[in-house]
Amino acid sequence: KVDSDRLWETIHSTAKWTDVSRSPSRADDIRTAGLSRLTLSNEDKQVRDWFVQTTESLGCKTFVDQIGNIFAIRPGLSNDDVPATFVGSHLDSQPSGGRFDGVLGVAAGVEMLRVLNDNWIETEGPVGVVNWTNEESAKYPISMMGSGVWADRISLQDAWDARSVHPGSPVTTAKQELEQIGYLGSVPASYKDGIRLGAHFEIHLEQGPKLEIARQAIGVVEGVQAYKWFTVTITGRESHAGTTDFSNRADALYSAATFITMVRDVAKSLGGLATIGMLTVSPSSVNTVPGEVKLSLDIRHPSDEVLDKMVRTIQSESQTLASAATNTAQGRHHLTKITIGMKEDFSSNAVKFSPEAIRCVEQSAAHLLGDETKIRRMTSGAGHDSVCTNMHCPTAMIFIPCKDGVSHNPNEWCEKVDCATGANVLLHSVLRMDKL
Amino acid sequence: KVDSDRLWETIHSTAKWTDVSRSPSRADDIRTAGLSRLTLSNEDKQVRDWFVQTTESLGCKTFVDQIGNIFAIRPGLSNDDVPATFVGSHLDSQPSGGRFDGVLGVAAGVEMLRVLNDNWIETEGPVGVVNWTNEESAKYPISMMGSGVWADRISLQDAWDARSVHPGSPVTTAKQELEQIGYLGSVPASYKDGIRLGAHFEIHLEQGPKLEIARQAIGVVEGVQAYKWFTVTITGRESHAGTTDFSNRADALYSAATFITMVRDVAKSLGGLATIGMLTVSPSSVNTVPGEVKLSLDIRHPSDEVLDKMVRTIQSESQTLASAATNTAQGRHHLTKITIGMKEDFSSNAVKFSPEAIRCVEQSAAHLLGDETKIRRMTSGAGHDSVCTNMHCPTAMIFIPCKDGVSHNPNEWCEKVDCATGANVLLHSVLRMDKL
């Protein structure tokens, strides 16, 4: 059994490596302080150093790969050629994120190592804990970047070249920052030539309200919905706010507003989700009609086919919007022309986790909880590093409830007892898989 | 008569003091190169130095006041106690502005000095040229800031403390930058205790399409419509883009989109204008539902009363929007609450210029053009420094046509012949006023 207090302490003590400048007023109450630890920041370096020191002190060997993923491996009884059964998640956060998203998974992995050591347990094969780089993609907008490179679904070069987008900070590439914080490793970032994974288990807060509403303790995650990210560029024409009649305007921001309401309508009609999380206006002057807007579009659906349909519908509705916004009256066309372009940045198909790994989770949960009604099979709305590991090794996930279903918010909260229950299921899932 | 080539040369040669990083690709064609010279920037310092050197070499004394307005005064025949008849405008530009907005007015003033000198003309009272600080308000969003401080409608302290808003540049105050570029003068910035104005004439491009469409050469500006600026803050709740159903969201950007379309509807229904030129999203992450949006709102109407009605309508419609966006279903209220707050930053009542000064312009135009059909009485859609000077001295403006009615855009364009015609009307208006 995990030590509930110790796990809780790990989660909250590592939260001191946070950028306090982002939420200073709330920093004294752990229920609302949240966490601001953008990937590859100084705070991320500090928590990485902690991770390496802690896992090494617990008897692991650590390996840093070329994209900064850190693998800590505890030897098993068999020879070293057997790939380890891993627990993994991420220590980076959203700009104003919560204390559990990602951190719970890594902390539960460290807790697993401690329980194994305390109880002199030797596993058949090695077991490990992995901290994946830039899962959040808040700074470098490539989702699940570190695990994606490892899984060979993102090229190392594309990830190295990713440019930071966080407003108010200078633009850097991921490679520059890996070097800067000393985590540009030499191990190939590859499931083939680098660290091999025998299996991957991840515990995470649900980030949605289902478990809480149903008063259930454990979600056995069967898979992850599909999602795609786009950069949308809307161009109009800069003009004077006081002298340009509406009939002479090509207002890129006004068209962006109609685009934003349109995508929500499309998503609703197809039963999916759509979010515009980033938007910048140019030239950004109070008395100038905007000439260009760039925005991010995140769309999701459990079905790949419906997601594709969502893309096609949004694309064609965009063209309708742009034409409707352009005033074609005599001589006005070039003054009022609106264009809308969409560039796909990222795509993740719907994922089904490994039946074998799911079984390990489900049996452990049933065994530990002794009450099937507390357990729910479910699909994840969010992407996780497990999406990438699932391409190359048996993978499954464990969800625990979170308050109000809230995540990506400093108010994100999980109860201590739920963290411990989930961490126990994780520990036992790893041990079951190790036996297999 | 002004020297058309020399005036044209002044306009375009001073455009070399531009921030080329903003529009490098277009820099070789003067018709599309535009001008990027934010107030108090290094480029602004250079053009100010040019202004001081040039007017001094033409026999003026120059004075810099506490907000950086530069007054160049050419003595008249009478004693020095008579306040000068001024030509004024501004040398700052929008981030991607045109070469004529403001610059034409100052260049025509310099050309006036040259014509007076070349022809050994001595005026009764002194005449002058003034370059007002931060007319554009693109960097420090206080409209007509320098002339507003001089007119005592903005306090010196508020103007000094104004914080820069241009994205990608560090935040500075206006006072810091005045010091930095060496234009924090010691003359009181005050119509009472500082440089007094006997009259103020300003030539400007129309920034709208009326003169061009009517093929008229000169607009005699009777006044300026009313306008107000607000900062609007919309708050919702940050949450995860992949796991938060629409019914659980408080999406500040989605509400901003409905706000943007609402204000246009209100403006249209009341015959006014409304523009959102700036908008920032927080926390600005591709997979986080935005928790806060801040945007600028610029609204205009020829009538003060209708403008006030526009404000009240937008305020009440905002509250309706916010309530409609908040899902009050059981337990959802705190998760979906949207608020919309509006803070007024700036207000300029509708202005009627001095009949006496208007008469000087109209008579000069009639005399020089010899064709009344080429002259149009009109109201300005944009604010100008003349709005402020009109509070304390006889003031009028001259408009000339601009291509497609476009301004606040690098494609802003005036024909050479129109600049010269307008500058001649300006010169003669000053001489007429001097006689009065």
Ligand SMILES: NC(=O)NCCC(=O)O
């Ligand atoms: N779990 C999580 O927040 N993942 C980020 C990737 C996503 O946007 O779903």
Ligand SMILES: NC(=O)NCCC(=O)O
């Ligand atoms: N002329 C001009 O562009 N003035 C700026 C003030 C305004 O927004 O009207």
